[in-house]
Amino acid sequence: MTTYKGIQGFNIQNLSEDPVPAVSGWSAGGNLNTARRLLVGAGTQTEALAFGGFTTVHVGATEEYNGSSWTTSNPLNTARAYIAGCGLQTAALGFGGLPGGSPTAATEEYDGNSWTNSNNLNTSRYALAGCGTQTAALAFGGELPPPTGATEEYNGSTWTSNPTGLNTARYGLAGAGTQTAALAFGGHPPTTTATEEYDGSTWTSNPTGLNTARYFFGGCGTQTAALGFGGTDTVAPATGATESYDGSTWTTLPTSLATARTQLGGAGTILAALAFGGNDPGIAATEEYNNYIPAADYTFENEGQVWYNNTENVWKVQEATTVGSWASGGPLNTTRTGIGSAGIQTAALGFGGDNGPAINASEAYNGLTWSTTPSLNTARKFPGGAGTQTAALAFGGEAPPDLSSTEIYNGSTWTTSPATLNTARHLLAGVGTTSAALAAGGQGPITGATEEYNGTSWTNSNSLNTARSYLAGSGIQTSAVVFGGTTGTRTGATEEYDGTSWTNSNNMNTARQGLAGSVNGTQIAALGFGGNVPPYSGITEAYDGTSWVNETSMSTARGQLGGAGTQASALAFAGDTGVGGTTATEEFTGPGELTTKTITVS
Numbered sequence: 001m002t003t004y005k006g007i008q009g010f011n012i013q014n015l016s017e018d019p020v021p022a023v024s025g026w027s028a029g030g031n032l033n034t035a036r037r038l039l040v041g042a043g044t045q046t047e048a049l050a051f052g053g054f055t056t057v058h059v060g061a062t063e064e065y066n067g068s069s070w071t072t073s074n075p076l077n078t079a080r081a082y083i084a085g086c087g088l089q090t091a092a093l094g095f096g097g098l099p100g101g102s103p104t105a106a107t108e109e110y111d112g113n114s115w116t117n118s119n120n121l122n123t124s125r126y127a128l129a130g131c132g133t134q135t136a137a138l139a140f141g142g143e144l145p146p147p148t149g150a151t152e153e154y155n156g157s158t159w160t161s162n163p164t165g166l167n168t169a170r171y172g173l174a175g176a177g178t179q180t181a182a183l184a185f186g187g188h189p190p191t192t193t194a195t196e197e198y199d200g201s202t203w204t205s206n207p208t209g210l211n212t213a214r215y216f217f218g219g220c221g222t223q224t225a226a227l228g229f230g231g232t233d234t235v236a237p238a239t240g241a242t243e244s245y246d247g248s249t250w251t252t253l254p255t256s257l258a259t260a261r262t263q264l265g266g267a268g269t270i271l272a273a274l275a276f277g278g279n280d281p282g283i284a285a286t287e288e289y290n291n292y293i294p295a296a297d298y299t300f301e302n303e304g305q306v307w308y309n310n311t312e313n314v315w316k317v318q319e320a321t322t323v324g325s326w327a328s329g330g331p332l333n334t335t336r337t338g339i340g341s342a343g344i345q346t347a348a349l350g351f352g353g354d355n356g357p358a359i360n361a362s363e364a365y366n367g368l369t370w371s372t373t374p375s376l377n378t379a380r381k382f383p384g385g386a387g388t389q390t391a392a393l394a395f396g397g398e399a400p401p402d403l404s405s406t407e408i409y410n411g412s413t414w415t416t417s418p419a420t421l422n423t424a425r426h427l428l429a430g431v432g433t434t435s436a437a438l439a440a441g442g443q444g445p446i447t448g449a450t451e452e453y454n455g456t457s458w459t460n461s462n463s464l465n466t467a468r469s470y471l472a473g474s475g476i477q478t479s480a481v482v483f484g485g486t487t488g489t490r491t492g493a494t495e496e497y498d499g500t501s502w503t504n505s506n507n508m509n510t511a512r513q514g515l516a517g518s519v520n521g522t523q524i525a526a527l528g529f530g531g532n533v534p535p536y537s538g539i540t541e542a543y544d545g546t547s548w549v550n551e552t553s554m555s556t557a558r559g560q561l562g563g564a565g566t567q568a569s570a571l572a573f574a575g576d577t578g579v580g581g582t583t584a585t586e587e588f589t590g591p592g593e594l595t596t597k598t599i600t601v602s
Helices: 004-008
Strands: 013-015 025-028 040-043 048-051 062-065 070-073 084-088 091-095 107-110 115-118 129-132 137-140 151-154 159-162 174-177 182-185 195-198 203-206 218-221 226-229 242-245 250-252 265-268 272-276 286-290 306-309 314-320 325-328 340-344 347-351 362-365 370-373 384-387 392-395 405-409 414-420 429-432 437-440 450-453 458-461 472-476 479-483 494-497 502-505 526-529 540-543 548-551 562-565 569-573 585-589 594-598
Touching: 040 091, 048 084, 048 091, 048 265, 048 272, 084 137, 091 137, 129 182, 137 182, 174 226, 182 218, 182 226, 218 272, 226 265, 226 272, 340 392, 340 569, 347 392, 347 562, 347 569, 384 437, 392 429, 392 437, 429 479, 437 472, 437 479, 472 526, 479 526, 526 562, 526 569
Parallel strands: 013 306, 040 084, 040 265, 084 129, 129 174, 174 218, 218 265, 340 384, 340 562, 384 429, 429 472
Antiparallel strands: 025 286, 040 048, 048 062, 062 070, 084 091, 091 107, 107 115, 129 137, 137 151, 151 159, 174 182, 182 195, 195 203, 218 226, 226 242, 242 250, 265 272, 272 286, 306 314, 314 594, 325 585, 340 347, 347 362, 362 370, 384 392, 392 405, 405 414, 429 437, 437 450, 450 458, 472 479, 479 494, 494 502, 526 540, 540 548, 562 569, 569 585
């Protein structure tokens, strides 16, 4: 009898569970609400805390991460950059830093809601490192100036100096571990690979240092299982290089941060880490690192792999997508066009829209289904949107008349802000966060007006080169891209914003209006989809910072739809199909991803 082994030369695997990922790596997470650098982190990948940093000023901004999105919490009492921290999301410690011209020794404790001042460090300094818990912390290194190796222990109330400091005085270093089993690595000056271990009393240098000398980078983990990522060596630009430490040796991992960065925050463990913020000007991008270590009897997935799943009684194959693809998601509860949007594919928010009259209905998507949330205070259609599912911004739109009002969503209620757009309009593009948003273009009449929101007020900036409405966007306030729309004639015009002015880039392949974009994507990795060509279309294009490439079209052709997510993981929902509104939701997965497919007769 002919067998598969006889034909192919190997047996079919008979498995009770599908293969698991074998490759560790970084993937996109939800953006910070406040783009910034020189911040610090605490906690785990799914329960992280980011605090402090620098935007154009020193900030005390504090945000909590739930594994998909950041929520703004109460700020530090002393706004500062170059701060160190440790602990958990609900029991964190922040100490040292630079609140202005001179370093500080200020120490604060976080209880999951607010910060309380505690006793100061003995040595004021900034760009130091820390590790441990809120009641058993360690502070080491930093800049006085000059660089120091000073080490102090915190007992939940006071700091005690250890007369034995680091062997290599430095600042901009990273730390990991506990008060009695700590790790210090990297730093400056000069930029070093130096690694030292602390046993509760003494630092011991490890002759084997980092493979990449760097400072102002992220670190997490323990003394015997640490991770270092990002940073700079002053000669080369920011890096995304990632290294792991096993207690004796650093190993450069095959995966790097997607966004090379320095002056970033970090949290988590060697198996599940988090990197966020960084660079100059500050960015909001967050990345999650996962190192999957399954049980010994698991099978790892490989492209082209064929197996029989004896639990489901089906044949399966592992394939890598050559192009992106759209798949159906759960439908909205309320049919509408002209919807506002925010968030990522698995945690999106849709609000307002046109259902005959303008409506104020708001809904949240969890990756499977939409659920009704509290409504906007002002019914509006074609508004701009920015932020995440739990920290969103709605602005402009049409009631009618054209609106300038702004509303802020905190995950439970919409609150009308006293801040209003300088130019009332609808059909505009919006990107960014609740404290750093961008509004561009729109109609009332057609305009190229551009405005920046700082969490308090809207300020006019330089206008688009091509005034238009019905356009879409992607990115953050200081690094955005907008595309498509109409000037009276449909256009594929693409423009990039650097925080001050707009620069023309290459046009989309298909000129159109009423399209949507991956609002939480980036300037160099955006996705545009749908729109009126005419007729209504599902055409999808990916932008790489220079040019547009056609991807697989949506199943439901439509315009005036909502968009969320990133280029690799986008969400399309609602819209006008040409015969009325739709509740259809579709999820986009970018090319190159391994997918499991069931083998059928056809």
